[in-house]
Amino acid sequence: MSSSTLPPSSISVFTTVASYREWRRKAFEEKKSVGYVATMGALHEGHLSLVRRSLAANDLTVLSIFVNPAQFAPHEDLATYPRTLPHDLELLDAMSLAVPSASPAGSVVRTPSAVFAPTVSEMYPAGISQDTSEQKGTFVEVKGFAHQMEGKSRPTFFRGVATVVTKLFNVIEPTRTYFGQKDIQQALLLRRLTQDLLLAHPHYENLHIVPTARDSETSLALSSRNAYLSVHERAHVAPALHAALQAAKQVWGQHGSKEECIRKAHAVVEATAQNCMGLPEKVEVRVDYIEMNDAETFDVLSDDVTKSVWERPVILSGAVWVGRTRLIDNIILGDARGLGVVE
Ligand SMILES: Nc1ncnc2c1ncn2[C@@H]1O[C@H](COP(=O)(O)OP(=O)(O)OP(=O)(O)O)[C@@H](O)[C@H]1O
Ligand SMILES: CC(C)(CO)[C@@H](O)C(=O)[O-]
Numbered sequence: 001m002s003s004s005t006l007p008p009s010s011i012s013v014f015t016t017v018a019s020y021r022e023w024r025r026k027a028f029e030e031k032k033s034v035g036y037v038a039t040m041g042a043l044h045e046g047h048l049s050l051v052r053r054s055l056a057a058n059d060l061t062v063l064s065i066f067v068n069p070a071q072f073a074p075h076e077d078l079a080t081y082p083r084t085l086p087h088d089l090e091l092l093d094a095m096s097l098a099v100p101s102a103s104p105a106g107s108v109v110r111t112p113s114a115v116f117a118p119t120v121s122e123m124y125p126a127g128i129s130q131d132t133s134e135q136k137g138t139f140v141e142v143k144g145f146a147h148q149m150e151g152k153s154r155p156t157f158f159r160g161v162a163t164v165v166t167k168l169f170n171v172i173e174p175t176r177t178y179f180g181q182k183d184i185q186q187a188l189l190l191r192r193l194t195q196d197l198l199l200a201h202p203h204y205e206n207l208h209i210v211p212t213a214r215d216s217e218t219s220l221a222l223s224s225r226n227a228y229l230s231v232h233e234r235a236h237v238a239p240a241l242h243a244a245l246q247a248a249k250q251v252w253g254q255h256g257s258k259e260e261c262i263r264k265a266h267a268v269v270e271a272t273a274q275n276c277m278g279l280p281e282k283v284e285v286r287v288d289y290i291e292m293n294d295a296e297t298f299d300v301l302s303d304d305v306t307k308s309v310w311e312r313p314v315i316l317s318g319a320v321w322v323g324r325t326r327l328i329d330n331i332i333l334g335d336a337r338g339l340g341v342v343e
């Protein structure tokens with residue numbers, strides 16, 4: 001999209017690496033901190049909660065908006081993924097946060113400063129195929145952390161994410177960065193990448209994980225892909241995933257085994273699926289996975305493990321198909337602060 005078709009905005013929009021770097025150089029010279037939120041656009045309140053965290057802690061806040069082909073398998077929804085840049089900029093333009101300061105007024109008002117919205121060829125000058133067997137050049141893998149949970153269902157996903165985020169960190173050079181708990185495996189894997197690659201911008205301790213923003217009535221995790229849901233699916237079917245995880249959490253709290261927790265979660269989704277059968281709008285509901293993994297190693301917990309013997313934080317996560325939409329969600333059991341999750 002050319003900049004002439006975008007709404008008037010006080011936010012600088014950079015589409016090239018070179019133009020962004022010029023802006024970043026000035027921020028370095030002025031010793032200003034830069035907070036960074038990586039997105040694929042179609043912004044919603046979940047993204048904005050990350051932006052607010054960044055505004056609160058940094059002089060300047062940058063978002064990237066880039067739908068990364070490398071993280072979509074050939075059969076996935078790259079072509080239909082919602083792209084709403086003008087609306088995204090309107091949402092960002094309307095944001096402001098008063099932050100306490102030493103100024104005579106006692107506070108300063110911060111707003112998002114810049115958006116980096118590159119083309120695919122800007123990010124992948126040598127081209128990019130979604131078919132990994134055809135790819136050539138440099139890719140980033142976080143070994144041992146990309147094959148469980150989401151990685152089991154989407155085997156090439158995290159390679160695509162790790163590669164593009166390494167490139168984005170290299171361009172944006174953030175002081176601090178913010179990722180959502182909704183994509184918990186992604187956030188923890190990127191924290192690990194940042195640590196393993198000895199990055200300074202950002203240092204891994206400055207990669208913060210922000211709790212999942214939810215629909216206030218149904219607790220459905222906000223997600224750009226919710227745009228694919230019908231009104232009925234959104235209100236009555238999609239919330240089953242969070243309800244299932246909550247039910248499993250309750251069983252865990254009562255010292256049930258992992259197997260019992262997972263069985264309970266499946267039963268909640270199954271009950272929703274049964275309810276849908278009798279309705280005029282037929283919706284197929286299918287569990288992709290519901291699992292419990294150690295939050296540091298991502299190892300799958302054994303079936304017989306209970307809360308009494310497992311003292312480390314656990315990721316209770318799942319993915320469910322609601323019609324043609326694949327939704328994910330998770331709850332962390334135990335203390336999440338050591339993982340970089342902010343309160
Ligand atoms: N409900 C949410 N609460 C907190 N963070 C979120 C939420 N939804 C997305 N994010 C975070 O926003 C960042 C950008 O995510 P992305 O642009 O893929 O949006 P998304 O809603 O997760 O989209 P998708 O539907 O493709 O999963 C990620 O760090 C993601 O975890
Ligand atoms: C981190 C990310 C922007 C990489 O493309 C994407 O996976 C997302 O939006 O969560």
Ligand code: BAL
Nearest residue numbers: 040071072157183186
């Ligand atoms: N929010 C993660 C991006 C993806 O599913 O492709």
